[in-house]
Amino acid sequence: MNSKRNRADLIVGLQWGDEGKGKIVDHMAQTHDVVCRFAGGHNAGHTIVVDDKTYALHLIPSGVLNPKAINIVGNGVVLSPADFIKEMNQFDKLEERLFISDKAHLLLPYHASIDQARERMKGDRAIGTTGKGIGPAYGDKIARVGHRVGELHHPEKLMLKIRHHFEENRAIFEAMGVEMPEESVLLEELLGYQKALEPYIVDTTLLVWKALDEGQKILLEGAQGTMLDIDHGTYPFVTSSTTVSAGACSGLGINPKDIGQVTGIAKAYCTRVGNGPFPSEDFGDDGKRLRKNGHEFGTTTGRPRRCGWFDAVAMRHAVRINGVDQVALMKLDVLDGFDEVKVCVGYEVDGQAIDYVPYDLEDATPIYQSFPGWDKSEGVRDFEELPATAKSYIQSLEKMIGAKIGIISTSPQREDTIVRRS
Numbered sequence: 001m002n003s004k005r006n007r008a009d010l011i012v013g014l015q016w017g018d019e020g021k022g023k024i025v026d027h028m029a030q031t032h033d034v035v036c037r038f039a040g041g042h043n044a045g046h047t048i049v050v051d052d053k054t055y056a057l058h059l060i061p062s063g064v065l066n067p068k069a070i071n072i073v074g075n076g077v078v079l080s081p082a083d084f085i086k087e088m089n090q091f092d093k094l095e096e097r098l099f100i101s102d103k104a105h106l107l108l109p110y111h112a113s114i115d116q117a118r119e120r121m122k123g124d125r126a127i128g129t130t131g132k133g134i135g136p137a138y139g140d141k142i143a144r145v146g147h148r149v150g151e152l153h154h155p156e157k158l159m160l161k162i163r164h165h166f167e168e169n170r171a172i173f174e175a176m177g178v179e180m181p182e183e184s185v186l187l188e189e190l191l192g193y194q195k196a197l198e199p200y201i202v203d204t205t206l207l208v209w210k211a212l213d214e215g216q217k218i219l220l221e222g223a224q225g226t227m228l229d230i231d232h233g234t235y236p237f238v239t240s241s242t243t244v245s246a247g248a249c250s251g252l253g254i255n256p257k258d259i260g261q262v263t264g265i266a267k268a269y270c271t272r273v274g275n276g277p278f279p280s281e282d283f284g285d286d287g288k289r290l291r292k293n294g295h296e297f298g299t300t301t302g303r304p305r306r307c308g309w310f311d312a313v314a315m316r317h318a319v320r321i322n323g324v325d326q327v328a329l330m331k332l333d334v335l336d337g338f339d340e341v342k343v344c345v346g347y348e349v350d351g352q353a354i355d356y357v358p359y360d361l362e363d364a365t366p367i368y369q370s371f372p373g374w375d376k377s378e379g380v381r382d383f384e385e386l387p388a389t390a391k392s393y394i395q396s397l398e399k400m401i402g403a404k405i406g407i408i409s410t411s412p413q414r415e416d417t418i419v420r421r422s
């Protein structure tokens, strides 16, 4: 084995997404050579604030703001070429520092039409997807009828395969009102994608292996969150990918031994966008105040996020599933000014108190513990300068979730980040 060989650091969301992964990936990317996205698609929205500029990234890894970092979009991602190209146009000089896996699956406009049609047909049972086509694109991948990014090398062949796909599914597509694009229009579109993306398409697994073997510092960027994971989340109100740390291996072609430190990202409270169970949701003034203070509106869809208290039970589940070494606790400042702060410490299901995530979280009623609030943590950069009650809130959370809180974020700005010495 190469003696220089390194292990990759991993970042995953521990709640229902939007925990602030983008800020921490950007923060850590300053000291990493390579940043890799391993799952999801443009359903993700990672906001990064640098001085007075705000960037919203959906598919390009959040390492792009470090001009020295190489950014990789792994095979586990579903990639909408049109949206990717739009996103690329925000940045200069991406050649040699952005690479897309030839094995990533293509998300094409018909996937979004199918997603939206299915949601309409579900009515009040809708998942509340982003409508971007994520489920249908991953569905095609698993059903082995998808198309991969590498096929953009041969647009005419790809166009014929898409035509066959439409012919095989004509009845279903017609029922959903999804139309086959004109052949000439589709071909022109695919030729455009080929022209824009071909220089970036490579076997990214080989690139990641080489970087690991050369001892480069690699950061793996997750999307969504543990409670949205296809297996371990609140099914069926989940996304269609493996969002937990295991997804980094399959989504990039590395093995578990290649993974080093796992940093789990969690807000100091909870939010969820879309439908599905959320036991600690607050429907009253506190929930409204969290939404207002935290600007809790989706980066991708603009939808208001549902808000509530920190759920220590779901967090313990997430810490275990992901093998979390340290938690980054985000948006502590959003709790500033509350007289008391609540934490869900257990659930009641069928009259019984439990301390684990049950089969269906819909049946769970939260059991709360209250903690004294604090005045101001916003902008604090040193743990010792936090108000005493904020420090004791953080220390109590550590005990409840069974993980160290190594990073605390106190504003959207890069520098307003406390890194605790162990």
Ligand code: GDP
Pocket: 013, 017, 018, 019, 020, 021, 022, 023, 044, 045, 046, 047, 048, 049, 293, 294, 299, 330, 331, 332, 333, 334, 409, 410, 411, 412, 413
């Ligand atoms: P991601 O999807 O996990 O990357 O998170 P999003 O970017 O969708 O949502 C997190 C939002 O919170 C973004 O608007 C960030 O700029 C913002 N944010 C991140 N950290 C903090 C923080 O510590 N305090 C405040 N007030 N906002 C933060």
Ligand code: IMO
Pocket: 013, 016, 017, 018, 019, 043, 044, 045, 046, 127, 128, 129, 130, 131, 132, 133, 134, 135, 222, 223, 224, 225, 228, 237, 238, 239, 240, 273, 274, 275
């Ligand atoms: P980031 O990476 C929050 C949610 C949707 C919906 C469910 C399924 O920014 O944390 P989908 O379009 O994926 O089929 O929708 O998943 N969802 C997210 N919620 N943050 C995200 O990404 C999300 N990506 C998907 O709202 O409930």
Ligand code: MG
Pocket: 017, 018, 019, 044, 045, 046, 047, 299
């Ligand atoms: Mg987001």
